[in-house]
Amino acid sequence: MTEALRTLFISTPGTSLGLDGDAVRITSPDRPGRHLQPLVRLDHLVVNKGVHVSEDLFHRCSEDGRSVTWLSQNGKLLTRTSGRQTGGARLRIEQVRAYDDPARRLALARAFVAGKLHNYRQLVLRIARDRQGGDRELLRDIAADHAATLPRLREADDLDTIRGLEGSAARRYFQAMGVLIPGANPGRTRRPPTDPVNCALSFGYTMLEVATRGAVDEVGLDPFIGYLHDVRPGKASLSLDLMEEFRTMLVDRLVITLFNKKQLSERDMETLPGGEVRFTEEGRKAFLSHWSTARDRMWHHPVLDREVPASTLPLLQARLLARHLRGDTPTYTPWSAG
Template identity: 60%
Template sequence: MTELLRTLFVTTPGTSLHLEGDTVRIYHPDKPGRHVLPLLRIEHIVVWNGVDVSDDLIMRSAEDHRGITWMSRNGRFLARVTGNQSGNPLLRLEQTRAYDDPQRRLSIARTIVAGKLQNYRQLLLRAARDLEPPQREEIRAVAATHAESLTAAARASTLTELLGIEGNAARTYFQALPKLTPYAPAGRTRRPPQDAFNCLLSFGYGMLRVATTGALEQAGLDPCIGYLHGVRPGKPSLALDLMEEFRPLLVDRLVLTLFNRKQITSAHTITDPAGGVALTDEGRKFFLNEWSKARERPWLHRELGRDVPAALLPLTQARLLSRHLRGDRPLYTPWIAS
């Protein structure tokens, strides 16, 4: 079983990270004392603008295949260092061959969409249990439309048709979220988000993108050659593909819970003059703490027949996709929550 390692998140401007033997030393002039963490227990390092990483720590992390990711203050991906690419190049050749084969590409894309729609339904049906009868039936009706979308997706004969089905299902889903919490608007806004709810969703998706990209690299796959999202310059399309089945239950569910428990306050977000909403330093630290705790939660994996921590689900699915591409499995099976 793969050991569950930590991701080190460093958000405070003025902080610097240094290599000290087999540890990372965290220094900030306003925080006296010696703060070190063993590198052996750290899988990934994520830092924000204003945080310095020493050259020797970057070199050591690259040597150990420990990723370092730089993010903007609002959670936008800036850069990533991973060291020498690992994995079998023959696997990446098969990944490219599957992309070049329209039917193989469509088959994988269908399963990705199926996983996302099934997990949409899981979230909605679970949440509906706690609602009063009128809203409960409305949410169940939305879940029923997603069941119809699943059937339509399985029959989609082109990628364009499949993307249309997925897009309509996503719009219906986000329009239903205000029935689950009074803090959610009817619809998704981004670049920039126009409200606190969408702000946390975007930030959570950014963290999920970091996790899925790292998982694909660890499995020996190229994060930039996707099937649903295709190949786009500067986009980790396969990471965006793999994220789809995780978005509803690993990010959306967490954000809904934080708002419904009234844990998100006015101190956690700030609105700029143009109406865009971003996390404050306090909000960023709070969400990352909750995100880290949620990553430890075990979820049943039907294919494996056992519980898997949320943090290891992307790697588990990346390995299943690798086995399919190599021909060891007839189909890629998405993760669907039970």
């Protein structure tokens, strides 16, 4: 059990959560006795498959607008409930209008990818300062490629070109993972992840998706109508759009740091017969602890021109996106680390 930033994480299979007055009653096989967590301290519950949530607690969370998110044992997002919808219909009408307008949709897709490319470049350059010789030159070359892609992104006049530029930049970045984390496998493997670094990245991205989905819901936007990602049944496209700005600095940076400082290792993972690598119970708890700490880290927000905690970045950007869609600002500015 981990509680941080108004979110309760429960990952131990066999744990039961029930309602006890105005508190969550937690009964866990690895912690004898009954434990209570006041609901007033919680905005979100994140539970793994195998954790039972009682019907009365589920209904109470729904009534209060408190989200409940279920994850698989390897960290894949299974489902999420958020209670009553917030926000006005007018905002959602403007969201659909922007989707139906090719020029506006392209502008938003460019913005999400531009934020991602800028943060790729910033992280790679930071790590390059601590590398020597050929490794440093490789990272600087990748950063230069990302910088050169930005003008091409501004000139892209269709979604396929924008997605192609993003995909090429991502492949170049992940091919250098063995330099960013010495000894790591190059490239990105997922569905399923087949090595410890990709396991941690996938789990971190799931945590980030939980955060961005919560931000989109809170502002009153429709999470299923995005601009960069395809609109498909059951796919929270707008949440995935918003994630692009944060993947590098909020997840990749954390994973790189944890492995390079030996705070995560292969001992925290297990390999299943089919080759999938996933966290052990203790490894998952360790990652969630580090994730919670990282969400307290302060980052500069260029639009607001002040320092804000990482945990608030998705909500701030969702609000800026809503302002743009309503016509209060002419453009949407993605978050980028300075």
